[in-house]
Amino acid sequence: MMRRTAFMLALMLGATAADAQLPFLRKRSAQPQQPVLQGIDALRADFAAQAGSTTVYFGAGNTFLGAPAKAALGLQAAWLRKHPEVVVRIEGYGDGLDTRDHALAVGARRAEEARAYLVLMGVPPAQLSTTSWGRERPGLGRAVTILVR
Amino acid sequence: MKRHFLPLLLLGLCGAANAQQPAATVIAVPPLTSPDSGNKGNEMLAVGWDVTQAIEADLRQTAEVMPLKPNRDDYYSYPEVTAPTFSKWRSKGAKALVTGFVQSRSDGRLTVGCYVYDLDKGRELARKGFIVGAGDWRRAAHKCSGLAYTAITGAPGMFDTRIAYVAENGSGEARTRRIAIMDSDGQNHRYLTPGDAMVLTPRFSPEASQLAYVSFAGGRPAVRVVDLASGQERPMIASDSISFAPRFSPDGSRIAFSMMLGANSDIYTVDAGGAAPRRLTTAPGVDTDPSFSPDGTKIVFESDRGGSQQLYVMNADGTGQRRISFGGGWYATPQWSPDGQWIAFTRRGQDGRRIGIVKADGTGEQTITSGPGDEGPSWAASSREILFQRSGSDGRTGLFRVALDGSEPRQMTIPQDGSDPDWSGVAE
Numbered sequence: 001m002m003r004r005t006a007f008m009l010a011l012m013l014g015a016t017a018a019d020a021q022l023p024f025l026r027k028r029s030a031q032p033q034q035p036v037l038q039g040i041d042a043l044r045a046d047f048a049a050q051a052g053s054t055t056v057y058f059g060a061g062n063t064f065l066g067a068p069a070k071a072a073l074g075l076q077a078a079w080l081r082k083h084p085e086v087v088v089r090i091e092g093y094g095d096g097l098d099t100r101d102h103a104l105a106v107g108a109r110r111a112e113e114a115r116a117y118l119v120l121m122g123v124p125p126a127q128l129s130t131t132s133w134g135r136e137r138p139g140l141g142r143a144v145t146i147l148v149r
Numbered sequence: 150m151k152r153h154f155l156p157l158l159l160l161g162l163c164g165a166a167n168a169q170q171p172a173a174t175v176i177a178v179p180p181l182t183s184p185d186s187g188n189k190g191n192e193m194l195a196v197g198w199d200v201t202q203a204i205e206a207d208l209r210q211t212a213e214v215m216p217l218k219p220n221r222d223d224y225y226s227y228p229e230v231t232a233p234t235f236s237k238w239r240s241k242g243a244k245a246l247v248t249g250f251v252q253s254r255s256d257g258r259l260t261v262g263c264y265v266y267d268l269d270k271g272r273e274l275a276r277k278g279f280i281v282g283a284g285d286w287r288r289a290a291h292k293c294s295g296l297a298y299t300a301i302t303g304a305p306g307m308f309d310t311r312i313a314y315v316a317e318n319g320s321g322e323a324r325t326r327r328i329a330i331m332d333s334d335g336q337n338h339r340y341l342t343p344g345d346a347m348v349l350t351p352r353f354s355p356e357a358s359q360l361a362y363v364s365f366a367g368g369r370p371a372v373r374v375v376d377l378a379s380g381q382e383r384p385m386i387a388s389d390s391i392s393f394a395p396r397f398s399p400d401g402s403r404i405a406f407s408m409m410l411g412a413n414s415d416i417y418t419v420d421a422g423g424a425a426p427r428r429l430t431t432a433p434g435v436d437t438d439p440s441f442s443p444d445g446t447k448i449v450f451e452s453d454r455g456g457s458q459q460l461y462v463m464n465a466d467g468t469g470q471r472r473i474s475f476g477g478g479w480y481a482t483p484q485w486s487p488d489g490q491w492i493a494f495t496r497r498g499q500d501g502r503r504i505g506i507v508k509a510d511g512t513g514e515q516t517i518t519s520g521p522g523d524e525g526p527s528w529a530a531s532s533r534e535i536l537f538q539r540s541g542s543d544g545r546t547g548l549f550r551v552a553l554d555g556s557e558p559r560q561m562t563i564p565q566d567g568s569d570p571d572w573s574g575v576a577e
Contacts, residue, residue: 063412097497099438099481099482099495099497099502099524099525100349100350100524101350101393101437101482102437102438102481104349104363104370104391104394105407105409105414105437106435108412108414109409109412109413109414109435112412113412116411129369130369130391131365131368131369132369132391132409134349134370136347136349137322138321138322
């Protein structure tokens with residue numbers, strides 16, 4: 001409980017720091033005008049910016065969330081709690097040296113570990129779904145949180 | 150003294166035979182003839198020549214039988230089919246002979262008669278007639294090849310069989326995959342899925358009338374079952390869980406597969422119609438790649454419950470689970486041979502992946518390919534050959550077949566890259 005409170009505090013501090021930078025970022029001096037993002041693209045950009053990373057990484061052969069992965073998921077959870085209308089899919093990836101079906105299971109397991117941690121951090125389960133790409137797509141050994149709506 | 154002479158001579162002969170192994174049985178394939186006359190006769194002789202060449206091509210794929218090149222001048226008259234000149238073919242080095250006839254029927258179909266002889270003993274080994282549609286002469290040829298192969302080796306022929314695999318085009322994110330099926334000689338190649346969704350691991354039902362495979366079409370991987378004659382398709386089970394690694398039971402009544410429940414992958418079986426899924430394993434960790442024994446009473450699968458991927462055998466109801474692989478490294482993708490003697494697997498070590506075989510009690514382990522990118526063995530109906538996927542260092546994948554006798558794997562010719570092969574049993 002203590003740890004979680006401290007963690008949440010850190011999250012809020014982090015969020016405050018990011019907010020404080022926004023006016024500076026919006027200065028007109030930024031030469032090429034950024035295209036105005038709308039709808040889900042804008043939400044995705046905001047999620048990526050606020051959460052720091054949409055991706056968490058795993059050591060080869062394991063499905064345990066390390067401290068950096070938990071920190072990244074904590075920031076994701078903070079954003080998701082503020083956007084209860086958003087639904088995300090967590091896509092897990094296996095390892096390239098594994099056989100196909102084992103890699104599929106490992107990817108699913110990594111996605112599930114990330115999902116469970118987001119739930120632990122207070123995200124309603126209804127906002128979260130998981131899938132696995134096994135070793136079938138580039139970018140192995142990770143779990144990526146993707147906004148679907 | 151005299152009594153020792155014969156055994157010594159035999160020993161010497163055996164030694165010579167071993168030195169040039171694998172010793173394939175040479176078989177003569179004189180052209181099939183026809184009892185028909187006139188134009189019909191010429192037409193049937195032409196079909197007979199096609200059948201003859203298909204038989205030669207079939208037998209040439211095997212490690213155990215080596216066909217002599219057929220010659221159109223070696224036609225027999227129809228009566229001679231049942232009385233070939235044994236001495237002529239013996240003198241060409243042949244030990245066996247396969248020939249026959251093609252006869253037109255009043256209903257437009259063909260009767261293909263097939264005869265197999267032992268040339269040394271000068272006697273018939275097998276004969277069989279097959280009635281096929283006029284356009285189906287190739288199937289009759291495969292049946293005839295199977296008759297010869299079985300007469301010589303004692304093992305079921307695998308010529309009238311299908312191969313399913315995943316056809317792969319492009320690279321990286323743009324790589325597309327389609328389920329493809331073809332006859333085992335590469336004929337009648339076609340695609341079952343359009344390539345808009347990722348697909349994996351096609352697996353035939355025993356009679357090759359249905360195919361189970363994994364599709365990502367619904368967003369998450371799930372097993373689908375397609376009826377090959379009608380093209381009708383359905384999800385294997387009514388569930389939105391991740392399911393994968395399907396395998397039919399030998400009688401076709403059940404499918405074993407893996408399903409995720411939370412972070413846990415376990416083995417289940419379900420009626421082939423999709424009813425009554427039953428959970429067979431409960432260990433935390435990844436249990437996957439189940440494969441039935443040919444009598445349907447046991448299932449071999451892989452599990453990392455002990456810390457690394459290993460092979461386990463259990464009864465088909467989930468009881469009696471025990472580990473059978475102890476050779477070091479990781480063991481995966483087991484498949485039970487059709488004759489029940491062996492379990493083929495992928496073994497992963499520090500220096501890559503190789504195909505091996507082991508008996509169901511864990512003894513007799515052998516490595517049969519050199520790797521380093523081999524995986525996913527699938528048995529031929531003969532239980533004497535294995536089809537597998539080989540990946541090169543350039544990321545390209547191909548289908549290879551290898552005999553258990555230690556000969557070099559041979560690459561199959563397919564229109565593009567291919568992975569996840571499955572070799573069907575013999576259809577009736």
